[in-house]
Amino acid sequence: MNEEQPFSHEKEQLRRMLELFQPAVDRPDSEPWLALHQQLEGDPKLRQWWHQMQRMDEKIRDAFREVAIPEALAERIVDRLRSSHSPQVPAVAGVQPPNAIRDVADCESQEGAVCEQAAAEPLPQPVSPPGPDGVIMTEAGAARAMRGGWRRRALLAVGGLAVAAGVAALALWLLPPAVPLTEQQLAYSVRSMVDSWVEHGQQPSGGWRPYEAAEPVALLRWRPQYWAQVSVPWDHQARVYTVRSGQTHFYLFQIRHSNQLGLPPVPSQPLPSSGAWKMGAWYASGCIYVAVTNDPRWLDGLSGMYRPA
Amino acid sequence: MADPVGGDGSELSQAKWSRIERLVAEHHADVYGYLFRLSGSAADAEDLAQQTFLAAFENIGQLREPDKERAWLLSIARSRFLKWVRKRAPRVATDVELDVELLDDGVTDDAGIDGERLQQALNRLPPDWRLVLTMYYYEQATYREIAEQLGIPLGTVMSRLARAKRRLRELLLRQPVRPAQSSHGQP
Numbered sequence: 001m002n003e004e005q006p007f008s009h010e011k012e013q014l015r016r017m018l019e020l021f022q023p024a025v026d027r028p029d030s031e032p033w034l035a036l037h038q039q040l041e042g043d044p045k046l047r048q049w050w051h052q053m054q055r056m057d058e059k060i061r062d063a064f065r066e067v068a069i070p071e072a073l074a075e076r077i078v079d080r081l082r083s084s085h086s087p088q089v090p091a092v093a094g095v096q097p098p099n100a101i102r103d104v105a106d107c108e109s110q111e112g113a114v115c116e117q118a119a120a121e122p123l124p125q126p127v128s129p130p131g132p133d134g135v136i137m138t139e140a141g142a143a144r145a146m147r148g149g150w151r152r153r154a155l156l157a158v159g160g161l162a163v164a165a166g167v168a169a170l171a172l173w174l175l176p177p178a179v180p181l182t183e184q185q186l187a188y189s190v191r192s193m194v195d196s197w198v199e200h201g202q203q204p205s206g207g208w209r210p211y212e213a214a215e216p217v218a219l220l221r222w223r224p225q226y227w228a229q230v231s232v233p234w235d236h237q238a239r240v241y242t243v244r245s246g247q248t249h250f251y252l253f254q255i256r257h258s259n260q261l262g263l264p265p266v267p268s269q270p271l272p273s274s275g276a277w278k279m280g281a282w283y284a285s286g287c288i289y290v291a292v293t294n295d296p297r298w299l300d301g302l303s304g305m306y307r308p309a
Numbered sequence: 310m311a312d313p314v315g316g317d318g319s320e321l322s323q324a325k326w327s328r329i330e331r332l333v334a335e336h337h338a339d340v341y342g343y344l345f346r347l348s349g350s351a352a353d354a355e356d357l358a359q360q361t362f363l364a365a366f367e368n369i370g371q372l373r374e375p376d377k378e379r380a381w382l383l384s385i386a387r388s389r390f391l392k393w394v395r396k397r398a399p400r401v402a403t404d405v406e407l408d409v410e411l412l413d414d415g416v417t418d419d420a421g422i423d424g425e426r427l428q429q430a431l432n433r434l435p436p437d438w439r440l441v442l443t444m445y446y447y448e449q450a451t452y453r454e455i456a457e458q459l460g461i462p463l464g465t466v467m468s469r470l471a472r473a474k475r476r477l478r479e480l481l482l483r484q485p486v487r488p489a490q491s492s493h494g495q496p
Contacts, residue, residue, distance in 0.1 A: 020452075056422070060477070060481070061446045063426070064424075065447070066424025069342070073355065077362050080359050081366055196350035201349075202432065205393070206397070207397075231356055
């Protein structure tokens, strides 16, 4: 390490000013940077510090971009958009959409100020004449299309079907979720969360809470120590219980869902896992349970800890 | 992709779907990376990215300038992140109470800076510092842009960013890479 002698007050001020220099934005030959950089020429120590600062800044900037993108993320986003904007959704009055969608609606229509402002912020010229970028022209095109009599007749013809679809949609909303569930996605979702807690030191959004209630003692022989509410694509009010901490990690997720995967009623079905994590899943009382642990003995002992309802 | 659910099947819906699918294809990695650096969690970043594109879909009519797509999406992502932060229970800040002015900001060995180590350091900073750092390093926004986006004075941005950068350097240089420990972030 370059343990330096303290800079003088004047040089300290100079350093503070130099720190404000933005290589990607500021031109070194422009005022006031020109004067500052000229002072570097006559001060080897300060120049060395400056070069190290610049180098580190570049490394930090590069490190910021080193993010592993989850596999098939784009597909999942589009799938979620589709499921959230199916034509039946707005037609079903009085049925609440999933939390995440409600959040967006809140953002757009109620909380207003912050979210709407943020959404509009990067558009310094929000009102621009209709151009070839798509939106306005396509809106006009749609309006023309809707004026067509043939389309009205077609809509009337499918009206009956729409009613039936609305009823089906109502049933779907009452029995969420619309997000497709696969073993891979389930495993990925819970493993990502566990990784964020264990590897990155994060906590669930609401933090861990001491476990005090009786539930799920009826389900497990061992009493959890902490629990938290978490959001997964299929249940935004899922719960996770940790029944042991220390070098061995054990988490139990409780996700309200139909038994779409055909999971067994006892904890015997392993999920695809990677690295040190082992996972088991089962279905009971309207919920999917997923156990995640880095100690396979815990999975082996699941049937021993499980107390069927 | 297959024909999207197009609402009434109109040209509007189809154009809107085509546009949002293109936005997702071109910007999902950028949006996710931005949110991962801000939230520090893969699961939260993905959830927030989903919310970002949902909001983008709803408001896509606001986007009139194609060259501002990235900035527009990142601003929505930022908004979602801030809302997420507000919803979270306050966390004990163990090391942000230090007077950063007293910290030595000498530059030391920076060879080991990578994405993971950076995130460990970022996770220890308060959200408002993390935000200006991410806007500066990831979004590559200028001080003025940061000030305009966050609605705070330029001087505040400069001082906050300077303190955040100093603290980040301190964390990156002084703290060895820690193996995953059960006590960190665990109950």
